[in-house]
Amino acid sequence: MATIYVDGDAYQVNERHNLLEACLQLGFDLPYFCWHPAMGSVGACRQCAVRRYKDEDDDQGSIVMACMSPAADGTRLSVHDEEARDFRASVIEWLMANHPHDCPVCAEGGECHLQDMTVMTGHNYRRFRFGKRTHRNQYLGPFIAHEMNRCIACYRCTRFYREYAGGDDLDAIGMHDHVYFGRHRDGTLENEFSGNLVEVCPTGVFTDKPLTDTYTRKWDLRAAPSVCIHCGVGCNISPGERYGAVKRVQNRYNGAVNGYFLCDRGRFGYDFVNLPERLRTPAARAAPDRSEETLSADDAAGRLRELLGRSGTIGIGSPRATLETNHALREAVGAERFHDGMDAATHRLVGLIADIHRQGGTRLPSLTDMENADAVLVLGEDLTNTAPRIALSLRQTVRNKARETAAGLSVPAWHDAAVRNVARYSRTPLYLAAPHATRLDDAASQVTHRSAADIARLGAAVAHALDASAPAPDGLDEKARQLADQVADTLREAERPLVVSGCGAGSEAVIRAAANVARALGTDRGPADLCLCVPEANSLGVALMGGGGVDDALAALENGDADSVVIAENDLYERAPRGRVDGALGKARNVVLLDALPQDTADRATLILPAATFAESDGTLVSYEGRAQRLFKVMNPEGDLRESWRWLAEAAGADWFGGDRGSVTRHCAQRHEALSGITEAAPDADFREAGEKVARAPMRYSGRTAMAANKHVQEAEPPRDPESPLAMTMEGRAPAPEQPGSVIPYFWAPRWNSVQAVNKFQAEIAGPLAGGDAGERLLEPDGTAHPGYLSVEIPSSSGNGSVWRAVPVRHIFGSDPLSRRSRPLAERVPEAALRLHPDDAEALGAARDDTLTLEMAGEQWRLPVRPDASVPHGTAGVPIGLPGGPAALFAAEMALRKEVSS
């Protein structure tokens, strides 16, 4: 700690901070633009000027930029100094010379950092009387709207996009007061994290395009503390709702997880909630081929009740549904008749991951932990497409070495520009082995593209090189052996080594090899970090709950052990080959589906119950990290919509069900030792702060007396939520720093109307939230355990020339069944295509874009060919989840045939 004196008063601050961070931490309202808590200082905007004195006797001092000055012990400064204040007002005056006075029609208005800073500095009288410079705007794709005239040239956008996120199609162009931030030409921003520009931009240059299409101001949006459901990372989000529609998703700061940033799937994937084709009415069919008839909710619940508890009724849950939904189903059908809803391969992989963490010997890192690593090995995972936020974190990890080098030259870590200049080429080692080229390759110090089997061999060789008692692989080539030795040497030297793998390559052997590397690293130091990615928001949660996979459920229907099936928030056609699902469902007398959107299984259902989405339901999810996180609804389910767990628990008539989500959570925690911590994920419904709940709607929420006037002239009764610590309306406590992070729906503080208000909620700038980061870690692997090594059995390929090893190729936009139906995201879903090594394509006589027929697990797909030299020989990259391609990889091998044109 350091002591600094601000306007004569002594304060204790962190000496690793700069003066701006120190002042903000202390609660001073010091305005700024270019500094960003996650991106550091560059000194461009000159907004955070203060007067600094040399010592006690210095009464002159000099104007310095707080963001460029260290919070060194004994520093004396004045925030309130008259000249510093005048200068800060002048900076706004200069920015306002060209900034348009269009706040009333600007999407940023009301949550604009520039507005806040303008008010803060006190500049109001306009002296600049000349014309303003104007720019042309660009089309930047379906996510981001562009209005360059509002630009104040803080350089945050390009710093985030290029330097933080690794993008290269946005740049600062031109000079002096014509500097322009855009693409070289109109076109979609390609980077997977482009949506963060909306929050990074301190004014309305980059705004949320889907929001602006049906615009609502921040103060008119009801928001909720929620968790992204589009992958297994567990980023915290804040959906905003108005008129029964989700209007946008914003980042919700969690110091241990997503920090300040989301991926574009998470930010723009919510729109499936709003689709007109949502299932909203219970429906029944006498038989799968008969037409639907609608039912009343009571009638539907009655039909469900009749089926539950019968020995012939099995349940299929879902890794994309909450623990509560899965638990309610499990209890309703009986534990032995419950299935976790994962396809056969994923069921095995996620189960293996849960076992590995339970056995211990490694540490399960948060994203923050991963950003602190000093050597990284990625095995088999295309992170940008399977766990995008982790890819963004690893881009920061590789800069740790530069910060270390810079520290040697007395350049502090917050001085981002200087760190980049003095140590541009210092990189923390990141070894990346993937089955094909990935979007993280450019951040890696070394990349190798190999088949999953060879990646497993490489991993096993690294483990063996680290510890000879770890099993050595067979059939390792010389190049791989050398690389393995190099990786082992690097990891051995590291203080905080990190191994990242997961389900992405579809290979058990890869995961086992990764676990062995991490365990081998732990033998003569503390435990190493082992991150194993899982595909869906609750994959790990359902794995911890236990149960068979979809294959087992289908087998039960096929062999007559069951005649009815209740499916919660799942589409079986995503989980098993079409022919098999058709056959199994064809044998079932009753197929009950609870879900939110029409999908293929719904076409075969004899009873459909409309289910609430994440936006209309409370529940608990378990991320890759074993972090149980509570999500709260942003609107009440209307009409016949109900949360799946409510349909199920009510219909089952369970005595433990108290009619609310909390009773389901508690019962789930009691039933499952591994899930006993989930009740701690967030406060219960009886949580009160000063006697009040936390309000989901801001205190300025307008129009509620009239907003339902199209339905009834009388003011509608305000929506209520007795089941959670949050109120649906503005009645209640506004978000405040002392509240637990898990119940803070959005960040807003007096004088801080933009997302930058989060500064006021943190225990330390860019650190944990003052009230605690959201989530309860369920798995704390025992780092002192020595669980031994896993066998790494590498399945041999049949070696037959007509058989191809299949490797799944996922895409951030498309491979997730819910977000790909979101309208803005649907525009970004790429065409399904087969990736083959050019030699292999040539051997098949297939040129680029020629169509090949893929045969796998008895099904056929016709796909265009994309020669890709990064795909290993004999391997075919199969697009997963894209229109026209398979929903999942149902077999490790497959056949390819060239169409014979007729």
Next chain:
Amino acid sequence: MSQETPLTRDIPDQGEPLDLAGYEQAGGYGALRKAVDEMGPEAVIQAVKDSKLRGRGGAGFPTGMKWGFMPRGDDAPERKYLIANADEMEPGTFKDRLLMEGNPHQFVESLVISAYAMGTQTAYIFLRDAYRLCRRRLQRAIDEARAAGYVGENVLGSGFDVEIHIHASAGRYICGEETALINALEGRRATPRDKPPFPQQAGLWGWPTIVNNVETLCNVPHIVARGPEWFRNLSHTENGGTKLYGVSGRVNRPGCWELPMGATLRELVDEHAGGMREGYRFRGCLPGGGSTPFLTGEHLDLGLDFDAVEEAGSRLGTGSVVVLDDRTSLMGFLRNLELFYARESCGWCTPCRDGLPWVARLLGALEAGEGRAQDIDVLEMHTRFLGPGRTFCAHAPGAMGPLQSALKHFPDDFRAGVRESELAEVS
């Protein structure tokens, strides 16, 4: 011997500069031979320190001290760079061009000696794009020198290797700022870097780098050849050596001359530039290029060196005097200058990027007689708030030099630009 002109002695009045043979005949590369054979790197650095040579790019920083910051010896980083700042874009300044066009081998020799002294194996000449003739002549000189063993591997059998590269700038004034120059050389936007770390710690591609002006470097062979004492004695003052002074404006013979450091303004304007043109009177001048504050008639007998000019409230800068006469509109003169600086702002920091265009437009309004009462206050505000420490680099503070001094010396010119109806409000 105060009449010696070592820098320009071998520059022909007209025609091609000396080729290698001619330069050698005039004693060229003798200094290099002496440095390598007799002195060694440390002695060269010591000689430059002792010579009291100060940087001729404008800031006047002692060259020997700057060199001393370069890490040397066994612990020094494996790579180091020498950069010659030949991006001469200061308004009114053309002295480096004279040196490079007129005696390219002298410049090449200075680079090799300096690189040798600091142990850098790579030297870049960051050359103003418009200097096409310089580029041709320098490239020819480098090629000739390489063929003769002065450049390349094992220079004169010393075991020292040096390569010289010419990099043509894309043509921005800000590239004259050494850290912006380094960014530009790296292929990045020409935006200055924060200091510290200084280039000598971490410059080009993060390696120790020294950036020197062309004229500064050209003194080095002469200091080496004839010793620091001789060099100091060339000057009338404490600042060592001669100086290339230039004069532009309404004088009879605008030009550039090598004179002992400390020559007076009167000597320059009246003797060398032949006095003011018929019908024009001297009103004031910017003594060292467009970014230096005005000197006036009372300073005509001032001996121009770094310290004296600073004491008089201005800066010696590049030593290129821009004369203001009594028939040129001061508002137009300033508007033209400030518009230049506004256009040449890199756009990085707010006060410079958005303040300078405002200043230029206010001066335009005053020039047109359309000024408002508050305009002078706004200009005055800019001279304070675009000062050192407030902006990211010295570009805007430099641009404020002429304006701030004009407000002080010629306040009536500003008042004259304010509309009649508002004049009463001007204090």
